[in-house]
Amino acid sequence: MRPRLSLPKPHRRGFLTAAAGLLGVSALGGCERFAASPTGRRALKAGEDANMFVQRLLLTPASLAKEFPDSQISPWFKPNGTIDPPDRAYKALAARSFEGFKLRVDGLVERPQDLSLADLRALPARTQTTRHDCVEGWSAIGKWTGVPLADLLSRAKLKPEGRYVVFHCADTMDQGNTLEGGGDGEETDEAPTGNANPSMTKQSGGDESRKDSGGQQATGDDAASGGTPVRYYESIDLVDAFHPQTILAYEMNGEALPVSNGAPLRLRVERNLGYKQAKYVMRIEVVEGFAHIGGGKGGYWEDQGYAWYAGI
């Protein structure tokens, strides 16, 4: 005869139920505590690192984002993030239809450039109708016309140590994003803020005080207390910079780019989420690394904890 399990059934059942309950309750709290620890943050990031590794393995320069027929253009291209930069210098430029605007291309280049909108319009252009995918989950289709970034970088001639292209924008973020939480994200664009993430929005580096901000739904504006004003910025590597669909767009849907969508120039770096598509681009800087810029993570949203690689 086979020896039976020594616990009588009711006990075993009670034990299992209790164990499952305890496990469930403690697991959730444990998850969050783990995610807040330095090891936890590194471990959590492994998934996003794997995303980039695998996508870069699969993507070739010839892998293009789908281009849509003009009939599919969204009747309303939702402006998100900053929709009207509060900065005085920008307002002055906008008031004169960006007449005095000069795009600066500098950093690790042989021939720094200063290009007016007229200069840019005189260069060979590319037009593409593509889908814009916000990290929040929504999509809009727009038709973009602009200068291929590869052409600009070729004119400026990269120095051999140049590895990343940084886009410096005109919009100051801590004035532009003190939105009320709890809405449904109608107000914002590139920016994953809008709906609802004021507490996250204001965490510099995405590192500190996550726990403190936890649970503050509508307040969470602790940035005003601490940091210096931060302008929007983004960075891409040379793989994306030289991709044929990467352009600096000055037209949307056949008309001059509106202020709400990033006038005078916005980046279109297809195959990436919306927060990479920097608006109000004023200066393009070629760098070897971006650790010294902003929070050091390569972009405004990256500094808040979003992945630098935005292909998913």
Next chain:
Amino acid sequence: MAHPVKPGGPFRSRKGFRFLCRAASAVTEGASRRGRAQVAAGSTLSGPDIVETVRRRWMFRHPLLIRLAHWINVVCLAILLMSGLQIFNAHPALYWGSASTFDRPFVAITNDQRDDGTPRGILYVAGQTFDTTGVLGLSNLNGQQAGRAFPSWATLPAHQDLATGRRWHFLFAWAFVINGLIYLLYGIGTGQLRRRLIPDGDQMRGFGSSIREHLTLHFPEGDEAKRYNVLQKLSYLIVVAVLLPLMVLTGLAMSPGVNAVVPLPDLFGGRQSARTVHFIVTNLLVLFVIVHVLLVLLSGVANNMRSMITGWFVIERRKLPAGSGESR
């Protein structure tokens, strides 16, 4: 009284459904125990001395790899669900097609005000509006009413934090995919998947009676308990072969990077459709888990749990003495 079965011998049922059975035992229990008296008393045999023999056959039901894969999957799906709801909360509306039609969502979870000015949470589905105050659209967050689609107890992290929600989601998506691939390779290679998930011919014919058994909560015993019943097989098959792969495909279809390699959104009618399907299939999986857990509880929680933890499952069959043969 006892009916020992040779230890170490593989057990093969008459249906050819084969499990390794290292040991089997028989336990004799008095008829007065555990309510079985009624069974005996109701039969033609009667009298105080009737003894029912219950043979407990130990069957090694779940190989280690399947047990491991099952529990890893439990953790992955729980985290994917909760971090997924966190991500959904960032834009709590669903659409059909390539792009979002913001003023005409298919589903939206939001909040507005009642006529008396008090806030309410609403779920909007294809033209219908439901008041879901307290759970969807408007719920409690640290003692205060907060406008958020899914309540904080359902999301990971609990507070609104899309960036961290995405990290959880991607990390456990990788774990889920790797675990699932190992399970599939093993299951197909060993034939376990075919035996477990594909209904046998005779089972398909018994489809109707299986539905009746489920509705009346009668579960197979004896030989029939050695294999999954037909409804069980079909629901596992749909989950393993349809729903879970759909989750991976619709998830990848939302990635603009993946789209440039494989035009996955076209399979579903556009990226927003893929996102909507991702959400609908999530609901189907949650429904499956609820039914699955309920049936585990109802059909012998200790036996089921033991079999998924240690691999050993007990099959009980009753035998009446005096040559009445095996009952059931």
